[in-house]
Amino acid sequence: MNEPAAPNAPGRVGDVRRRNLSLVLDSIARTGDSKPSRAQLAAGTGLTKAAVSSLVADLVESGLVAEVGLYRDGERGRPGQGLELSSRRGVVGMEINVDYLSVGLVDLAGNLRFSASIESRNRGLAPDAVMARLAGLAAEARAAADAEGISIMGGGLAVPGLVDEQRGIVLSAPNLHWQYERLDPQALLDGAPLGVRLSNEANSAALGELWYGGGRPDFLYVSGEVGVGGGVVIGSELYTGPGGNAGELGHMVVHPDGPPCSCGGAGCLETFAGQEAIFQAAGIAEGSFKERTELLLRALDDGTPAASKAVDDAGRYLGVALASAARLMDVQAIVLGGHFAVLGQWLMPALAGSLERHAPGLLDPKNLTVSGLEHSGTLLGAAGQVIRSVIESPFEFLLAAKLA
Amino acid sequence: MNEPAAPNAPGRVGDVRRRNLSLVLDSIARTGDSKPSRAQLAAGTGLTKAAVSSLVADLVESGLVAEVGLYRDGERGRPGQGLELSSRRGVVGMEINVDYLSVGLVDLAGNLRFSASIESRNRGLAPDAVMARLAGLAAEARAAADAEGISIMGGGLAVPGLVDEQRGIVLSAPNLHWQYERLDPQALLDGAPLGVRLSNEANSAALGELWYGGGRPDFLYVSGEVGVGGGVVIGSELYTGPGGNAGELGHMVVHPDGPPCSCGGAGCLETFAGQEAIFQAAGIAEGSFKERTELLLRALDDGTPAASKAVDDAGRYLGVALASAARLMDVQAIVLGGHFAVLGQWLMPALAGSLERHAPGLLDPKNLTVSGLEHSGTLLGAAGQVIRSVIESPFEFLLAAKLA
DNA sequence: CCATATAGTTCAGATTGAAAACTAAATCCC
């Protein structure tokens, strides 16, 4: 869709403006509610007022930034024109999960302007059937955008599995029983200038947490779904590794003599802390995920020993994996999401204890938190990736928008 | 010393030239022996011939690049002027280790032009005493540089411990019994325009491997010294983590019920695969490192069961840690250095087996290798950091050189 | 010796930010 600048591309004179457009736009995005003036942007970025004026003019003309009336900062002097990200440009976040589909309309500033979701037993369903249902939801989002006067720039689609972003292929999504499925995400938002970006669910949730949640620059996001996934955020960027598969927390080895795992290995975290493992250890075998989760929570509330032990064990082994991860990557904050967030209060004691036992003093307990975004985190992250790409490369967006 | 460009600095017109100077210089460095002409550089970088001519003129004037006579590429037409990194600019790499000190003079192209080392039982010695001995070696390197007509740009000093690069402080080097020692690395090479950069031994070894060894862009370097250290190289850059302490492979947890470790944790890799742990498990208690290593190697040669088991166990647990690391960071190649390189042939079977058991198919066995640089890897890496900083920011070097 | 091919230089033109002067719009204070 948009070609990223090659790292070895020659510097041209025009690159300076590309960079400064992004710098100013990002500055406006970061300042958020306080709606900076051109003069404040100049002070904040180190650019001259003249340069900022010229850059802002381009951004306003493109529709990415809007002026929002006068704004008084100090007591004297001419008041500035407040600037903010346009609320008339949006991105559609979409999520396919095991038992539901959801969409959300997110504006440039990150506000969730519309959302909808439906239950859908997707496991084992053909990708085409799932995509057809999702297309219905996407149409709702487009209608909502029309109603609110929001122009849709693009979309993000998160799926619980390994994906090839470039080619729109789901390499493997074991929980959906999908294997090497070629989707057509573009069809969901026909005509959107930036298209639809396919992404991994855990990674999107991690990015949602980064941009619209806790907001730390460095943390490890742990997503306990059917599998145990993770997203590594370093320096406010997702670390995906040389092959794009980093963050596979679920298959870190937490016991050298542990049981065999579905991945072919042995002693993986997932065999101790995956949803299935916890349900099984707690003696809860029947029903949908939702039903079993409710049974488990009730059992924990009642203090049922098997349930408590199951969650304690999961927490302890999760602690082993996180201790190793913290040592290796020097990660100093951890955010729990998905199933782990739901189990938070029961999981934490064993987890914190295990971390302290294996990596004493390495991680401040107050940096071990539960995600507050719940299900919308993935949606926000999926949409956010497109929004960030615009903020980081506004020039490229202008081109894409002009061509369309 | 030289201030790195802030990530949020505004782009200025002059930045374009900074970047292109680096692009051209790096291009010359990469092309290596084949001594490219200006026209070839233009084709390779995407810059115009005019721009390359102008950039090369600056680089030649600064003494970083030299013309090396005519060079014929095709059959017809005017031959080009071959260009290469100057062999008259060098950096001194220095290393403090537990039982020796060493220095090396490395020219811009990465050739080791001179090296020397002395045995020195540094454990427990005062930093001042060690630095005084090292200064003697450094003086030899300077004399060698004078004799060869090499001008010294700066130096790199690697120590086996955690360091604060900026302030020249060794935060902790347990194997030397050093704790928060303020060194004065600058004194070793008084007057060198880029000063002396302090660095961690394992990290330097990893970088040495990157620039002058295997040359993969992504790998995990495992250094088995007294402790077990590591260096994570991703996208041809060292990953140091948000706090600068990434790569602490030795304290990854490889057994949830393992013995206590000196770090206060339990079940750490180091308690199974550290030098001391191996010596102890093999029943070798007395003597210097060198002597004990020789004893161990002889015992392995003889097939002594205790020694074989000690090394097998170390390999197996190392495999557990590396399997986890590979999952988490998606690392696809591993290079063994230090003690592990010495034990290579005895360690490999158990290590490879363990990796395959815990992360089957994840890592191609041919990507599990032993470093070929031996001891000079650390030296080359320490010097290389300064050399790379010049190649990546030639403009800043020009300024620094001009001020001196 | 001249056609041709390739290397490298020179020069006009375009883009862009810095610096400084200027205009615009508010408050302060008498």
Next chain:
DNA sequence: GGGATTTAGTTTTCAATCTGAACTATATGG
């Protein structure tokens, strides 16, 4: 109420630096 002051934003001039095209330099081939 009106000038002084303060702050916001624009205009103008200038310098840096790349591109592109024309030009010069130097080789081979017939």
